[in-house]
Amino acid sequence: xxxxxxxxxxxxxxxxxxxxxxxxxxxxxxxxxxxxxxxxxxxxxxxxxxxxxxxxxxxxxxxxxxxxxxxxxxxxxxxxxxxxxxxxxxxxxxxxxxxxxxxxxxxxxxxxxxxxxxxxxxxxxxxxxxxxxxxxxxxxxxxxxxxxxxxxxxxxxxxxxxxxxxxxxxxxxxxxxxxxxxxxxxxxxxxxxxxxxxxxxxxxxxxxxxxxxxxxxxxxxxxxxxxxxxxxxxxxxxxxxx
Numbered sequence: 512x513x514x515x516x517x518x519x520x521x522x523x524x525x526x527x528x529x530x531x532x533x534x535x536x537x538x539x540x541x542x543x544x545x546x547x548x549x550x551x552x553x554x555x556x557x558x559x560x561x562x563x564x565x566x567x568x569x570x571x572x573x574x575x576x577x578x579x580x581x582x583x584x585x586x587x588x589x590x591x592x593x594x595x596x597x598x599x600x601x602x603x604x605x606x607x608x609x610x611x612x613x614x615x616x617x618x619x620x621x622x623x624x625x626x627x628x629x630x631x632x633x634x635x636x637x638x639x640x641x642x643x644x645x646x647x648x649x650x651x652x653x654x655x656x657x658x659x660x661x662x663x664x665x666x667x668x669x670x671x672x673x674x675x676x677x678x679x680x681x682x683x684x685x686x687x688x689x690x691x692x693x694x695x696x697x698x699x700x701x702x703x704x705x706x707x708x709x710x711x712x713x714x715x716x717x718x719x720x721x722x723x724x725x726x727x728x729x730x731x732x733x734x735x736x737x738x739x740x741x742x743x744x745x746x747x748x749x750x751x752x753x
Contacts, residue, residue, distance in 0.1 A: 575676040575684060590660065593660045600653060
């Protein structure tokens, strides 16, 4: 799921007017630099919290870890993330740019269908070089993401290997490796990650949203009912009765 979120966020960012449209505003005059202040975002603090949320696990048995590392190399070959990005980026960005206000269900003041001009057409109207600008942006993002995967993939492989070594015994890992060594296994390994961002898979995931939204009120009622025997919190006591 995190893969889908990360890739989707990048693609939507590529298609956003903020990135695609050149700024016409002039640079403001330089001012004296304000006194340095503590950064709003502390990556060190965030990593410390993540370390508490996902604490280090015991080292797996060395023999199982060795077998699982072989399996993970087959399931996540070098360059997998870069290929996934390259495979889906252009298509999704194009479809986002093809959306109109009408597609999003917007209407005008009289309730009539909203503008049917696509986002791409709007951007191109303000920027005659829009398509070339987008081509360059997509190219750069793809190349830079490929660089990042060289750092991401080895660490991800090690994490997956440790997880597999704890979940599968030596015989199971050997069976998996035997399969991944076949032509069919190698083909499966190359495609296993990419399948999670396949349009059919994404459509299936999104199709569950209406049912999930319908179930939320019932869940809220259950929580209210099944916690009714507990004393009110200070916050609830302070709220005026409706």
